[in-house]
Amino acid sequence: MSKLRFAIVGCGVIHGTHIDAIKKFENEAELVAVCDEKPEAAQAAAKKHGVTAYTDLAAMLSEAQFDVLNVCTPSGVHAKHGVMGAEAGKHIVCEKPIDVTLKAADSLINACRSNNVKLEVISQSRYSDGIQQLRQWLDEGKLGRICYGEATIKWYRTQGYYDSGGWRGTWELDGGGALMNQGVHYADQLRWAMGPVKSVAATMATLAHERIEVEDVVAATIEFESGAVGTLTASTDCYPGYPTTLEVYGTKGTVRIESGKIKHAQFADESEAVGPYGGKPKTEAAAAAVAADATASDPKAVSVGGHAAHIKDLMDAVRENRETFMNGPEARSALELILGVYQSARTGKRVQFPM
Numbered sequence: 001m002s003k004l005r006f007a008i009v010g011c012g013v014i015h016g017t018h019i020d021a022i023k024k025f026e027n028e029a030e031l032v033a034v035c036d037e038k039p040e041a042a043q044a045a046a047k048k049h050g051v052t053a054y055t056d057l058a059a060m061l062s063e064a065q066f067d068v069l070n071v072c073t074p075s076g077v078h079a080k081h082g083v084m085g086a087e088a089g090k091h092i093v094c095e096k097p098i099d100v101t102l103k104a105a106d107s108l109i110n111a112c113r114s115n116n117v118k119l120e121v122i123s124q125s126r127y128s129d130g131i132q133q134l135r136q137w138l139d140e141g142k143l144g145r146i147c148y149g150e151a152t153i154k155w156y157r158t159q160g161y162y163d164s165g166g167w168r169g170t171w172e173l174d175g176g177g178a179l180m181n182q183g184v185h186y187a188d189q190l191r192w193a194m195g196p197v198k199s200v201a202a203t204m205a206t207l208a209h210e211r212i213e214v215e216d217v218v219a220a221t222i223e224f225e226s227g228a229v230g231t232l233t234a235s236t237d238c239y240p241g242y243p244t245t246l247e248v249y250g251t252k253g254t255v256r257i258e259s260g261k262i263k264h265a266q267f268a269d270e271s272e273a274v275g276p277y278g279g280k281p282k283t284e285a286a287a288a289a290v291a292a293d294a295t296a297s298d299p300k301a302v303s304v305g306g307h308a309a310h311i312k313d314l315m316d317a318v319r320e321n322r323e324t325f326m327n328g329p330e331a332r333s334a335l336e337l338i339l340g341v342y343q344s345a346r347t348g349k350r351v352q353f354p355m
């Protein structure tokens with residue numbers, strides 16, 4: 001089997017997790033080049049991993065020989081860089097969120113489709129045992145009619161975190177605050193569990209940070225197409241940072257997940273053991289999804305397992321010519337939910353979907 005060759009654009013905080021993930025598959029994958037507009041960042045990464053450094057993505061795309069471009073630049077340029085890669089015939093692994101506007105997300109989805117390349121958007125928490133088990137139970141109908149779902153992200157970010165990059169905390173490049181940057185994983189999970197959104201109403205504020213344009217606390221109520229009701233809250237003000245939660249309540253069962261692990265599950269037919277569930281995560285990806293909650297207070301504490309699972313899925317999708325697990329339309333749906341929340345909070349009006 002020939003190896004898939006990877007190159008990375010954006011050598012900041014998250015790029016090392018992508019490199020560690022690629023290196024886990026030494027028989028199937030290899031890193032060949034890195035690019036950052038800051039020469040020192042590109043050279044440091046290139047030297048560490050023995051690959052070629054570029055400071056211009058267009059130059060890397062025309063000169064380096066590779067198959068997959070990992071987009072690890074600020075959120076508001078994901079589509080721009082991904083489209084460049086797709087048009088050069090590269091498969092795309094894109095950091096979350098897919099981008100910060102639906103127009104940009106659509107441009108990336110369309111560029112990948114028309115150039116016949118795969119698109120995998122990172123959403124590593126989807127690999128947790130808790131979410132995977134919940135998905136299975138929902139597909140089996142074990143919870144009965146789903147009435148209510150709730151996701152909470154009560155995290156903490158210092159002022160220093162927002163000051164660490166000019167793009168952080170801006171609408172243009174971060175696309176939002178606690179919900180877009182930190183909360184996108186859990187907004188995605190709530191929507192994945194509850195189904196398509198019909199409308200949202202929200203309130204947001206910036207209370208505990210300076211020099212940021214975006215919200216650091218937001219709460220939304222959601223009406224799903226199924227008729228079910230949901231709530232979604234996200235904050236980076238909650239010292240010292242608490243575990244994320246996802247709760248889904250139905251007429252025949254309830255599942256409560258904390259930090260990617262099922263804390264409690266109960267069914268009317270008593271066919272399953274009643275929680276609290278414990279035990280070790282079943283896979284490395286699941287362990288990483290649990291560890292992802294370490295980022296409740298430390299943005300650099302991202303484990304490699306979830307990213308490795310995404311890299312493996314992309315490679316398998318290329319070889320089997322199938323759709324990726326976290327494809328463009330899925331990632332777009334999470335983005336649309338977040339943008340609906342922001343539009344409602346800005347206008348004071350309930351927002352109807354599709355936007």
Ligand SMILES: NC(=O)c1ccc[n+]([C@@H]2O[C@H](COP(=O)([O-])OP(=O)(O)OC[C@H]3O[C@@H](n4cnc5c(N)ncnc54)[C@H](O)[C@@H]3O)[C@@H](O)[C@H]2O)c1
Nearest residue numbers: 010011012013014036037038041072073074075095096165
């Ligand atoms: N999945 C996760 O858990 C996770 C964790 C952290 C960050 N992220 C995402 O990864 C992305 C990057 O975040 P980060 O914290 O690594 O940011 P960062 O600021 O640390 O790194 C971004 C890098 O991109 C470079 N860059 C910007 N524009 C460029 C261009 N035109 N060409 C080449 N390089 C360019 C910057 O110089 C910088 O080194 C964000 O979208 C963020 O949401 C995801």
